Amino acid sequence: MLILGIETSCDETSAALVADGTKILSSAIATQLDLLKKYGGVVPEVAARRHTELIGYVIKEALDKAGRTLDDIEAVAVTSRQGLISCLMVGVAAAKSISYAKNVPLIGLHHIEGHIFANILSHPEMPFPHVCLTVSGGHNMLVHVQEKCRYELLGTTLDDAAGEAFDKIAKFLGLGFPGGPVIDKLSKPGNPEAFSFPRPMIKNKSFDFSFSGLKTAVINMFKDKIARGEKLPLPDIAASFQEAVVDTLVAKTLRAVEMKDLKVVSVTGGVSANSRLRQVFTETCKRKGIKVFFPDLSLCTDNAAMIAAAGYARMMLGERSDLRLNVFPNAPLGG
Amino acid sequence: MIVLGIDTSGYVNAVGLADGTRVLADVAFPAKTDSLEQIVDNIDSVLKSAGLSLEDIQGIGVGLGPGSWTGIKVGVTVGKMLAFSADKPVAGIPTLEALAYAARKKSLFIYAVINSGVGDTVYAARYHTSKNGVSQEGEYFTGSIKDLVPLINEPVLLVGGDIKRYRDIILKENPLIRNKVKALEALPSGAAVACLAAVRLARGMKDNPLSLTPLYLKESTAEVFINKYKVK
Numbered sequence: 286m287l288i289l290g291i292e293t294s295c296d297e298t299s300a301a302l303v304a305d306g307t308k309i310l311s312s313a314i315a316t317q318l319d320l321l322k323k324y325g326g327v328v329p330e331v332a333a334r335r336h337t338e339l340i341g342y343v344i345k346e347a348l349d350k351a352g353r354t355l356d357d358i359e360a361v362a363v364t365s366r367q368g369l370i371s372c373l374m375v376g377v378a379a380a381k382s383i384s385y386a387k388n389v390p391l392i393g394l395h396h397i398e399g400h401i402f403a404n405i406l407s408h409p410e411m412p413f414p415h416v417c418l419t420v421s422g423g424h425n426m427l428v429h430v431q432e433k434c435r436y437e438l439l440g441t442t443l444d445d446a447a448g449e450a451f452d453k454i455a456k457f458l459g460l461g462f463p464g465g466p467v468i469d470k471l472s473k474p475g476n477p478e479a480f481s482f483p484r485p486m487i488k489n490k491s492f493d494f495s496f497s498g499l500k501t502a503v504i505n506m507f508k509d510k511i512a513r514g515e516k517l518p519l520p521d522i523a524a525s526f527q528e529a530v531v532d533t534l535v536a537k538t539l540r541a542v543e544m545k546d547l548k549v550v551s552v553t554g555g556v557s558a559n560s561r562l563r564q565v566f567t568e569t570c571k572r573k574g575i576k577v578f579f580p581d582l583s584l585c586t587d588n589a590a591m592i593a594a595a596g597y598a599r600m601m602l603g604e605r606s607d608l609r610l611n612v613f614p615n616a617p618l619g620g
Numbered sequence: 621m622i623v624l625g626i627d628t629s630g631y632v633n634a635v636g637l638a639d640g641t642r643v644l645a646d647v648a649f650p651a652k653t654d655s656l657e658q659i660v661d662n663i664d665s666v667l668k669s670a671g672l673s674l675e676d677i678q679g680i681g682v683g684l685g686p687g688s689w690t691g692i693k694v695g696v697t698v699g700k701m702l703a704f705s706a707d708k709p710v711a712g713i714p715t716l717e718a719l720a721y722a723a724r725k726k727s728l729f730i731y732a733v734i735n736s737g738v739g740d741t742v743y744a745a746r747y748h749t750s751k752n753g754v755s756q757e758g759e760y761f762t763g764s765i766k767d768l769v770p771l772i773n774e775p776v777l778l779v780g781g782d783i784k785r786y787r788d789i790i791l792k793e794n795p796l797i798r799n800k801v802k803a804l805e806a807l808p809s810g811a812a813v814a815c816l817a818a819v820r821l822a823r824g825m826k827d828n829p830l831s832l833t834p835l836y837l838k839e840s841t842a843e844v845f846i847n848k849y850k851v852k
């Protein structure tokens with residue numbers, strides 16, 4: 286079954302063709318990095334206008350890259366839940382138009398389910414059940430993935446997502462946007478133990494996250510040093526901050542895996558591209574005899590291939606959306 | 621040439637059908653925040669009522685706005701993706717032009733007026749009736765309805781939503797033009813969009829569906845901020 290996936294929930298306009306939920310025939314992603322740099326972050330109305338301009342071209346590119354036409358498409362899968370409302374609307378408007386004109390089924394999906402499937406798409410052999418950490422600029426969740434499309438939410442962020450903390454610290458340190466890759470790079474020569482930053486809620490029994498306190502601690506320390514005229518070793522600050530985030534994410538995830546008595550961890554979302562996060566997860570899991578999986582780097586950030594893969598799984602369960610499909614910016618992941 | 625016209629810029633899902641400039645159907649479905657939810661269903665029901673399907677039409681007209689930013693993003697995306705998917709020629713029609721078309725009168729100049737959603741700021745444009753419908757004179761206007769007053773120096777017909785209130789504001793500014801200003805209440809019309817698109821498409825003036833974008837006539841708040849403060 287050939288599925289066209291569409292994803293416009295935040296700042297990437299994306300379309301992809303995926304066969305049988307496993308084989309990516311093409312993926313087209315137009316990033317709005319120029320706008321992000323100009324505005325220092327995502328501005329919903331500006332992003333939505335850009336989606337409207339790009340959506341047709343991106344879908345055409347996905348078709349052309351795969352050497353297919355819309356006549357070959359057997360279903361359309363689209364992100365309809367969680368994200369920026371005006372951005373989600375553009376993808377859903379496009380998806381239902383194609384579904385109607387081509388008389389093929391339509392399915393609306395939750396954005397986080399897409400991220401969960403990014404890793405399933407990268408590793409078809411990944412066993413169920415497993416614990417999935419989804420972490421990006423917009424979300425930060427621990428999910429018990431019982432089987433395909435059956436989830437139990439274990440924890441989520443109470444304030445900033447980890448990726449958001451990366452962005453805000455990078456912005457504060459004048460490193461640019463997006464923050465994840467620049468801090469990752471800057472941290473390489475730095476000493477992660479140079480500064481001791483808090484590991485927020487690491488001891489806390491819940492599986493919720495909170496990164497706003499860590500962000501404030503880094504900013505206060507920085508201002509303090511400036512006020513005292515001390516030298517500022519940026520790589521050390523970046524590495525120490527990154528280490529605090531990584532420690533927290535790894536500790537909480539592993540505690541969830543142990544609580545569920547499982548041996549498999551899936552780490553997904555934009556921050557799962559972070560090299561230090563991958564390294565610490567890999568080392569810690571190896572010591573504990575736990576298998577850890579990361580998506581291909583191309584599937585870490587928002588993309589439509591993961592939406593098509595999730596759509597295929599849902600359609601195999603007999604699910605469909607009708608042409609009245611609407612968007613729900615704050616919908617829970619559901620099960 | 622049977623053309624489907626849609627316009628979701630004005631808190632209605634306006635869907636119409638025209639055969640050339642002959643109106644076959646013109647329905648305005650109420651739509652507040654559910655324009656996305658309803659629009660494809662609305663199109664389907666208008667087509668079905670006319671005994672047609674998407675394959676039977678020869679072109680699509682899309683109201684580009686201005687109006688509700690959300691509404692026009694939905695309508696333009698649906699219009700262009702229907703055109704792309706069904707391989708039909710498409711023509712984008714400014715909603716102000718469609719309003720003027722629906723009110724065309726030979727003797728009067730027409731000011732089509734659309735509420736911007738902020739205070740008494742409106743989008744407007746001036747038209748005169750021409751052979752194939754209406755022709756725009758001058759640029760689009762975005763500003764206070766009061767700033768239109770000095771521009772009214774001959775009899776005009778104001779057309780748009782909430783238009784009596786706008787006429788009252790104009791006459792309060794200048795009571796001397798009382799008998800020069802008529803007002804006609806009108807919502808965006810799918811049929812008007814379809815007729816104007818049919819005329820354009822018959823002359824070979826089709827738009828590239830992939831590049832079709834809304835006519836906002838106003839920068840988003842963030843763009844205003846950036847341009848005002850030159851944030852880098």
Ligand SMILES: [Zn+2]
Pocket residue numbers: 396400421423554555586587
């Ligand atoms: Zn995401």
